[in-house]
Amino acid sequence: MTRKQRRLYFVLLGMLALGAAVALVLTAISDSLVYFYSPTDIVTQRIPEGRRMRIGGLVEADSVKKDGKTVTFTVTDVTNALPVVYSGILPDLFREGQGVVVEGRMDKGVFAATEVLAKHDENYMPKEVADALKKSGQWNDGKSK
Template sequence: MKSLKKQRRIQIISVAVVALVLATALIGFAFKDGINLFRSPTQVVEDPPRKGEVFRIGGLVLEGSLVRGTGTAVTFSVTDTTTDIPVRFTGVLPDLFEENQGMIGTGTLQDGVFVASEILAKHDETYMPKEVVDALKDQGVFQPSADPE
């Protein structure tokens, strides 16, 4: 009788462990494509992403690089003041997107050009994405704007 209870307990624990391992594997698989790592232009040049890897790039829109093509096609360069990466985007840009302003794009690197599927821009005159601020600080060129008060 005791060995039957012991055997049943071992079976339940075994099933629970298998279920836990399976759930962890499924969660890891689901996150594999959902996590986009942020990189500055210098990091992209120093350690190029794998072919087809989706990642986020951020920096400042290089002055004089914004070219609006036919329809919704746009090309520009993103810089961290050390390195520039050309960007190609087809779609509607945010209203506050302009040269010399912070931006973050999500996409892939194709033949040295970042092909963006999404572009995010600052939302007011003092905001800059944290990742962009950190990258600019690493380059030693970040200058915080004056407090509006």
């Protein structure tokens, strides 16, 4: 084997190793991505069940039902609503009519939440939730009191 051939094999082996490393990094990134959807996005798009995602909107009035540690409620963007089931302790600021972001998976038409994030003060709303409310025409900036 000549020096040129050996060098060519090392270059090809290096490129193969680099390609494998890139493939592993891309696989790891795609596994950790969590997409954000509004209830309207969930209803109108074909999102596969079991995919980890976040949904955001407002907790619908008169929808919170507690049964021990299990809580069921409805998240709405005023256009569509999505039922949510959560087992655990809710944040102190969680209440009806307030903004919320919920992380979990869809399971037979019900969103099974693993984490519930409530807004932290009276002016805060996640950007995605605010954008969804503006898009639906239900945005209230709080200036008209």
